[in-house]
Amino acid sequence: MTHDHDLVLRPTAAQTEAALNPPPGRNGGDLVVETLAGLGATTVFGLPGQHALGVFDALRRSDLRYIGLRVENNAGFAADAYGRVTGEAAPLLLSTGPGALTSLAALQEARAASAPVLAISSQVPTAGLGGGRHGYLHELPDQAASFRGVVKSVHTVRTQSQIPSAIAEAWTSALTVPHGPVWVEIPQDVLLAETPIPVVTGGDTFPEELPPRLELTAVAADLLSRAERPAIIAGGGVVRADASKKLRQLAERLQAPVVTTFGGKGAFPWTHPLSLQSWLEDRHTTDFLEDADVLLVVGSGLGELSSNYHTFKPRGRVVQIEADLGKLESNHPALGIHADARLALQALLETVDERTDPAAPERVRAVLDKVHERIASQELTLEQDVLAAVRNALPAGAPSFWDMTILAYWAWSAFDAKAPNTMHSAQGAGGLGYGFPAALGAAAADPTHPVLAVSGDGGALYSIAELATARQYDLNVTWLIVDDGGYGILREYMTDAFGQPTATELTRPDYVALAESFGVPGVRTSPETLETDLAKALASPGPSVVVLPAVLRMFAPTHLD
Numbered sequence: 093m094t095h096d097h098d099l100v101l102r103p104t105a106a107q108t109e110a111a112l113n114p115p116p117g118r119n120g121g122d123l124v125v126e127t128l129a130g131l132g133a134t135t136v137f138g139l140p141g142q143h144a145l146g147v148f149d150a151l152r153r154s155d156l157r158y159i160g161l162r163v164e165n166n167a168g169f170a171a172d173a174y175g176r177v178t179g180e181a182a183p184l185l186l187s188t189g190p191g192a193l194t195s196l197a198a199l200q201e202a203r204a205a206s207a208p209v210l211a212i213s214s215q216v217p218t219a220g221l222g223g224g225r226h227g228y229l230h231e232l233p234d235q236a237a238s239f240r241g242v243v244k245s246v247h248t249v250r251t252q253s254q255i256p257s258a259i260a261e262a263w264t265s266a267l268t269v270p271h272g273p274v275w276v277e278i279p280q281d282v283l284l285a286e287t288p289i290p291v292v293t294g295g296d297t298f299p300e301e302l303p304p305r306l307e308l309t310a311v312a313a314d315l316l317s318r319a320e321r322p323a324i325i326a327g328g329g330v331v332r333a334d335a336s337k338k339l340r341q342l343a344e345r346l347q348a349p350v351v352t353t354f355g356g357k358g359a360f361p362w363t364h365p366l367s368l369q370s371w372l373e374d375r376h377t378t379d380f381l382e383d384a385d386v387l388l389v390v391g392s393g394l395g396e397l398s399s400n401y402h403t404f405k406p407r408g409r410v411v412q413i414e415a416d417l418g419k420l421e422s423n424h425p426a427l428g429i430h431a432d433a434r435l436a437l438q439a440l441l442e443t444v445d446e447r448t449d450p451a452a453p454e455r456v457r458a459v460l461d462k463v464h465e466r467i468a469s470q471e472l473t474l475e476q477d478v479l480a481a482v483r484n485a486l487p488a489g490a491p492s493f494w495d496m497t498i499l500a501y502w503a504w505s506a507f508d509a510k511a512p513n514t515m516h517s518a519q520g521a522g523g524l525g526y527g528f529p530a531a532l533g534a535a536a537a538d539p540t541h542p543v544l545a546v547s548g549d550g551g552a553l554y555s556i557a558e559l560a561t562a563r564q565y566d567l568n569v570t571w572l573i574v575d576d577g578g579y580g581i582l583r584e585y586m587t588d589a590f591g592q593p594t595a596t597e598l599t600r601p602d603y604v605a606l607a608e609s610f611g612v613p614g615v616r617t618s619p620e621t622l623e624t625d626l627a628k629a630l631a632s633p634g635p636s637v638v639v640l641p642a643v644l645r646m647f648a649p650t651h652l653d
Contacts, residue, residue, distance in 0.1 A: 130295030141187020146283030168198025189230025204520025329391020525554025
């Protein structure tokens with residue numbers, strides 16, 4: 093009798109010959125790039141450094157496409173966006189010490205947003221590992237310790253034979269829900285040494301699915317079927333799981349109004365009769381959600397931004413579906429279902445009863461009318477006109493990437509993303525400089541659509557060097573820079589809190605002239621001509637910059653009332 097565990101995979105004669113006679117001139121870096129190719133990677137991001145040269149030399153012997161950015165943090169943002177757009181693990185190649193550490197802010201954003209990034213860093217030579225002070229260039233007592241609290245998993249390689257398995261294990265970790273960044277580090281001497289190990293030809297990995305516990309979805313289905321006022325909060329987990337259609341089917345079956353979080357933009361159609369849109373920073377929406385007798389939260393941890401700065405206090409029963417175990421019931425008691433959003437929504441679709449509630453769309457309209465009345469009372473016509481101009485200029489299927497700037501804060505609540513997985517921002521970790529390098533990563537992933545990046549002048553200065561990257565690889569990104577002469581949102585916060593701002597005003601360059609010095613066309617626009625100028629730039633192949641000198645204001649918050 094033959095059992096599955098007795099089966100032995102026998103190589104073909106050709107595979108045996110190739111294994112016994114690997115091509116000469118290969119090193120540990122070749123094992124890295126061969127493993128990446130075997131796993132299905134096609135594009136890698138990064139920045140070379142002295143300890144990592146073995147990997148970068150191996151790139152020229154591979155078919156992998158390399159997109160080199162000018163700052164490691166920006167390379168991390170580009171990989172983050174590539175992972176969000178494709179759902180694949182985006183390789184990020186870095187050097188030791190300062191190069192590696194410069195990527196930390198980007199990896200924190202990837203972790204917060206569950207973006208799959210496979211960061212591969214060099215390390216000091218093997219003799220320098222272990223915490224001693226040997227005096228190697230870039231040496232840290234424990235480099236991995238700097239990343240352990242940021243990424244999903246850390247994998248340290250000490251020999252060449254460990255490289256394929258360590259990278260495959262990290263790849264699987266990055267793509268197991270919840271997706272996220274992972275860290276692999278390989279010593280310089282291991283990367284540089286000639287290798288006798290055969291060419292890596294395989295590498296299939298199978299990230300495990302995360303189905304719900306059926307006894308829990310049965311209880312959830314019963315609660316939702318019997319609810320009088322059900323409502324749904326849809327987070328980024330719905331988008332990442334490609335579960336938007338299932339969410340819509342469930343909402344319609346239950347006649348449950350849906351609000352999307354800022355990370356879940358596009359998870360539910362903006363103009364649907366049951367759509368509360370994304371007005372989470374509004375007390376009218378918060379009151380409506382608090383009044384739900386059963387609230388289904390899908391793919392959200394109900395963090396600060398998704399709970400109107402923790403002022404949201406649900407009075408009904410909460411059912412929370414979340415793939416990140418650490419977020420489950422972390423902010424509110426709930427019937428917690430640890431599962432991938434798509435699988436859990438499918439289980440509910442198979443078990444909930446259909447509800448009829450003709451008044452549900454009317455209640456949704458009433459909430460949105462109150463929200464719009466509140467905004468209209470604040471004389472914010474300029475801000476709404478600018479956001480409308482951006483929406484009108486951007487093709488429906490084109491992705492957009494937003495930095496931490498006032499116009500992005502408006503977009504979180506008021507921008508119709510048109511489709512899931514098309515609007516992204518740095519609202520996960522909240523760091524500056526995300527928009528433009530992330531847009532470059534998205535353009536590398538899909539050159540068939542123009543990509544929009546939106547920054548303020550403060551955030552733009554974090555990534556201005558990447559104009560050289562955009563030009564070098566002719567990436568189809570239009571960068572809208574809203575120039576208000578400083579850190580605009582911090583200016584507002586400080587003025588509100590202390591009566592006047594400090595350290596928020598900036599001396600800045602002529603962004604149009606600066607863009608043109610990189611060979612990137614630039615135009616200075618106005619609120620009146622923004623839609624035309626932006627549409628023209630988006631329709632022109634290659635990179636471009638549109639500068640809007642304008643001081644925008646934020647709508648008044650409700651969490652301080």
